[in-house]
Amino acid sequence: MLGPNRYGKAETRLVRVHRDGDSHGLVDFNVSVALSGDLTATHLTGDNSGVLPTDTMKNTVYAFAKEHGVGEPETFALLLARHFVSSQPQVHAAKVSVESFVWDRLGPHSFRKRGDHVRTTVVHVSSETVQVVSGVTGLVLLNSTDSEFHGFVEDGYTTLKPATDRILATAVDARWRHTGDDTDWAASHAGAMDALVKAFVGTYSYSLQQTLYAMGARVIEDRPEIAEVRLALPNKHHYLADLSPFGLDNPGEVFIAGDRPYGLIEGSVSRDDAPAATAEWWL
Numbered sequence: 001m002l003g004p005n006r007y008g009k010a011e012t013r014l015v016r017v018h019r020d021g022d023s024h025g026l027v028d029f030n031v032s033v034a035l036s037g038d039l040t041a042t043h044l045t046g047d048n049s050g051v052l053p054t055d056t057m058k059n060t061v062y063a064f065a066k067e068h069g070v071g072e073p074e075t076f077a078l079l080l081a082r083h084f085v086s087s088q089p090q091v092h093a094a095k096v097s098v099e100s101f102v103w104d105r106l107g108p109h110s111f112r113k114r115g116d117h118v119r120t121t122v123v124h125v126s127s128e129t130v131q132v133v134s135g136v137t138g139l140v141l142l143n144s145t146d147s148e149f150h151g152f153v154e155d156g157y158t159t160l161k162p163a164t165d166r167i168l169a170t171a172v173d174a175r176w177r178h179t180g181d182d183t184d185w186a187a188s189h190a191g192a193m194d195a196l197v198k199a200f201v202g203t204y205s206y207s208l209q210q211t212l213y214a215m216g217a218r219v220i221e222d223r224p225e226i227a228e229v230r231l232a233l234p235n236k237h238h239y240l241a242d243l244s245p246f247g248l249d250n251p252g253e254v255f256i257a258g259d260r261p262y263g264l265i266e267g268s269v270s271r272d273d274a275p276a277a278t279a280e281w282w283l
């Protein structure tokens with residue numbers, strides 16, 4: 001029996017220049033489309049009469065970028081998702097994901113790509129429901145103190161020493177689900193980012209788990225349009241270098257930046273009255 005299925009064009013790379021006079025605007029997106037609906041025939045018999053080619057989806061991304069311009073990623077994703085659901089009767093739901101790469105302006109037509117985090121958007125549209133999820137990935141943060149970790153379980157395999165002053169560092173992977181589908185997306189994203197960063201900076205931490213909850217709670221407190229936040233926080237361990245063989249003291253100054261393995265702390269924080277999600281949206 002054929003199970004759940006969907007199909008689409010993944011990772012269409014779109015760069016849109018808005019030539020408004022001498023000062024140009026630049027938008028740099030990676031757009032993925034996934035459609036689901038009445039697609040049994042193509043799987044079971046190869047009857048493609050209900051299959052909109054993924055090549056057409058890619059073309060639609062570029063044509064819409066020209067015809068409608070490209071503003072906020074949420075707006076562009078909603079436009080595309082609604083188009084596929086409303087124009088193709090056999091398509092019952094569309095998921096459009098956008099990775100948005102930020103370029104800082106250097107001049108009227110010159111830009112420098114920001115190397116760190118990527119803004120993300122995933123919208124799900126069906127004939128009855130709309131769900132908008134915004135987020136960020138690869139936002140690297142570090143506190144060089146105000147972090148402790150002790151009081152943990154110790155069994156026969158535990159070697160970790162309690163820490164009363166350590167580096168706490170992570171690369172934030174966060175998604176947040178909006179209550180509605182009509183918000184000032186730019187202001188909302190900037191506000192959520194600000195809340196995440198301020199909570200990381202301002203929390204005296206006894207575990208990355210505690211910091212995770214503080215970050216999610218701060219977003220929920222600051223942003224009424226957001227129903228739920230999901231966070232995946234790798235614990236980017238920094239190990240104190242042992243300099244005693246060289247007769248050197250090392251009171252929290254020289255560290256070895258660890259790579260793998262890393263702790264991975266994941267969790268969700270939601271508003272008490274958050275409406276239920278209408279589509280799956282795990283990280």
Ligand SMILES: O=c1[nH]c(=O)c2[nH]c(=O)[nH]c2[nH]1
Pocket residue numbers: 149160206207208209235263
């Ligand atoms: O903040 C932390 N949480 C943990 O669960 C954990 N486990 C560990 O070894 N180090 C840490 N640090």
